[in-house]
Amino acid sequence: MSTIAQEANFDGLIGPTHNYGGLSDGNLASANNAGLVASPRAAALQGLEKMKTMHEAGLRQGILPPQQRPHLPTLRRAGFTGTDQDVFEAAWQHAPRLMKNCLSASSMWAANAATVSPSPDSVNGRLQLTPANLSTMLHRSIEHPQTQRALETAFPFADVHQALSEQSVFADEGAANHVRLCESRGAQGVELFVYGRDGYAAHRPGYPARQTRQASEAIARSHGLDPVRTVYALQSDAAIDAGAFHNDVVCVGAMQTLFYHELAFADTAKMQSDIRAAAKGLFEPIFTEVPLAEVSIADAIKAYLFNSMLVQMPGENRLTLIAPLETEENIATKNYCDKLVAGNGPIGHVHYVDVRQSMRNGGGPACLRLRVTLTDAEWAQVNEGNRFSPGLYETLKEWITKHYREELAPEDLKDPAIMMESFEALDALTRIMGLGSDFYPFQRGD
Template sequence: MSEPYEVNFDGLIGPTHNYGGLSDGNLASSNNAGEVSRPQEAALQGLEKMRTLYKAGLKQGFLPPLMRPNMTFLKRAGFTGSQEDMIKAAANEAPSLLKTAYSASSMWAANAATVSPSADTQDGKLHLTPANLSTMLHRSLEHPDTFRNLQTIFADMGQFAVHEALPEHSNFSDEGAANHVRLCADHGAEGVEVFVYGREASEDTAGFPTRQTRLASERIAAMHGLKPERTVYIRQSRQAIDAGAFHNDVVSVGSLNTLFTHELAFEDKAAAYDAIAKAGEGLFDLNVVEVPDAEVPLKDAIKSYLFNSQLVKMPGEDRLVLIAPTETEETESTRLFCEAMTKSNGPIGRVHYVDVRQSMRNGGGPACLRLRVVLTEEQLRGVNHAFLLDDQKINALQDWVRAHYRETLSAADFADPALALEISNGHLALQKLINDFGAQVN
């Protein structure tokens, strides 16, 4: 029996990638609001990151960008007439709503869903629940289309269960895998699922928004049929949230039995580590790599996105590899920590830096761009292979990006209805390309 695979499904960065500054609490998003973005460069950077992991021997998939502008949203917001009429009216009357309709935030696939592998679930199926992303208006629009995409990719109902998102209410605020960590001895073994939340359902908090509630995490665990004794709920520290850690994956990441975390990530770190270790008894010995605030101040960790990195087990390597953004290398404290960490005999043996600067400037590092899905060999065969990548498909997607993406984009461009038509034509070409990918398999 072959070893199950951890497959990374990256969000393909869409043609409307822009710096809208729509995400309160995301410092990079706020700091770069209104600047001119480079959509073509952003998508090519994302695809090259996917190629890096594919060529290293990992399985790599992609999630297509959602259609933007979201005309259904504009219609529900009271705009009428043709697409051209609605875009022009929104540009004149409510430009912030037009920016919302054009948001490309679905690129951050770590927020697409929470995933529980079949080894953890009581019915033996792989479960996926799209995040409702209800805290931010622009992101709350994503989950209906994400649900349909996941149903297309994971269509075999005998092996996969794709749930609808939780109710769109603040009590059920859910941000997906960005606040979820799975720890295990190996990917195919039963593991411990750790849900990190910022507040209780009805709790009011000051400062930056707390985007995950404990209630949301509990209901997802119940829907997925997780064993209570193998499920842990940990509160994110208020200090981390107010420093700009709008998701837990900005200050903590885990893989196999290793939790790589900042000292200030959790409200009660000792209790958190103890709870995970207890839940993992008989399955694995927890290995915590804690980064002291004295060596890497919280602000440096968030600026560099040290923890918003992919922590992966590469084929043929005994120790884990951290796929980190180039900003981590360029920030002195994080570079020095990584150098010392990899020289030690700890579980993380190498750091590989990747350029995702366009995403980083909007507040998303390598980990934000991917959704991890553990699949058995049989489940991998059941996945829609049009969405699993190889060099040829990556090349084809890059050619599509070069043909249909603008080199630069600003908020002023949204007022031109020609942009929407241009993007629509690009999406039609992408759908044809995906159909061709599927035909190659069959």
């Protein structure tokens, strides 16, 4: 049985403290661009323009608000006391590395916000969301309480679960390691969970494998998924060591199609076989594998070919890949995209978007959005301030221009004014998006 449903992309609105901190081990772009002067205003406007492009194309578009930065609750739990300014200044003086983590605007990458199972897949017929604990990286591990609050505000009709235990066995990175395949959005689908390690095994050498199988299994259980329609696949060490810190750096899927690099999975044949078995009686999966001989793993990661949005545009039979400009500028990935479009496969169009500010920190178009499949009735119940509209676009554009700095250098982050500017901006945003006067910790006096 199928109901009418569409996929909505809820993009993370980039926050006022957007900077290049180089905090993410295994993320090559983050490491390579650490210390550069950032442009928070340009970054936020680029993200907003991407949302506008998707909305004007006829897709459902949502917005998730940025989180409070600096995150004073973390600093206070670390022993800093006094006024907000006292905490700010003391943390910079005595724990500057911790302070950098508490100023990161990383919640912009909404693909890591949560894992989402739409109502057709869950046993109770309700939308399921589990905030990711993001326990591998300090700067991201502080996000999930506010993420839960944001999801509960945006989706008041859904089951929003608590994040998994913040422990290595249950390390969870959200939808960046999750793909849903289906015949139609409102029908039962197959959910693919990709993990980098067994949580009970010894840590592998090299870059961290961030997602555990135990975390993926726990989420599938709590979401009430049918085990027959659920697949677990191991990410390859080759991909992780090359800089694919999340599976969405080497794989993306939509509808019946899984688009991935030859080195994405530890056992590609098993992954395909398992998906075919899970999809039996529902649909015939389509596997589009990019050969290593045509696109090296280094080019795929540098250009973020797979960290693109794969979407079904209204009125189009073939899928569209929303890729960053960097994919167009890389000879290997551009040539492959041209070949893809010229062929008769499931992907018929490639559209390039400018998200350079995000890309310099290691986040492409796919990182910036959380995919949420919603029935028409569910979409109507989404908090109005979380649904993109031309009017909201204009208001947010004015808000960004008013409150965001044009440039933000590493030394600028030490100025207490950046904290006050950020809090003032976020306080205004809660009124614009209808989030409530106690949405952020600083509004509650936390």
